[in-house]
Amino acid sequence: MDAGVKSSADAIFSYIESLDRRPEEIEYVINTHGHFGHAGGNGIFAERAEPKFFAYSLDRKIIENLEYQERIRPAGKCASKIHRGRWR
Numbered sequence: 001m002d003a004g005v006k007s008s009a010d011a012i013f014s015y016i017e018s019l020d021r022r023p024e025e026i027e028y029v030i031n032t033h034g035h036f037g038h039a040g041g042n043g044i045f046a047e048r049a050e051p052k053f054f055a056y057s058l059d060r061k062i063i064e065n066l067e068y069q070e071r072i073r074p075a076g077k078c079a080s081k082i083h084r085g086r087w088r
Contacts, residue, residue, distance in 0.1 A: 001029060001030060002029070002030070002031055002032055002037075002038040002039070003029050003031065003038070003039060003040065003041035003042045003044070003045045004037065004038065004040065004041045005036065005037055005040040005041055006040055006041045006043070006044055007041075008041055009041045009044040009045065009048075012041075013048070023045075023048050023049050024048065024049050024050075025049070026045065026049040026051045027051050027052065028051050028052050028053075028054060029042065029045050029051045029052075029053050029054070030053075030054045030055070031053065031054070031055040031059065031063060032055075033055070033056065033059055034055065034056075034059030034060075034062030034063045034069065036069065039055070039059075039062075039063045042063065
């Protein structure tokens with residue numbers, strides 16, 4: 001699954017809990033592409049669940065380096081939707 005934007009994490013975690021599962025059980029996050037709307041919540045997932053992250057190799061630099069992402073694909077006001085915490 002994609003991590004979505006940082007503000008979607010609570011909704012995703014609530015849905016997981018509604019399935020009688022815990023967000024900490026998430027083992028993998030698959031970012032379908034490097035756009036912040038799909039990878040902007042990675043940091044929250046990393047802090048809560050510590051999953052392994054997967055993405056297309058050419059999107060890795062975009063996902064891991066938010067300053068680079070802003071240079072090549074400016075998010076404007078949407079930048080506030082990206083969690084800038086730990087991501088591995």
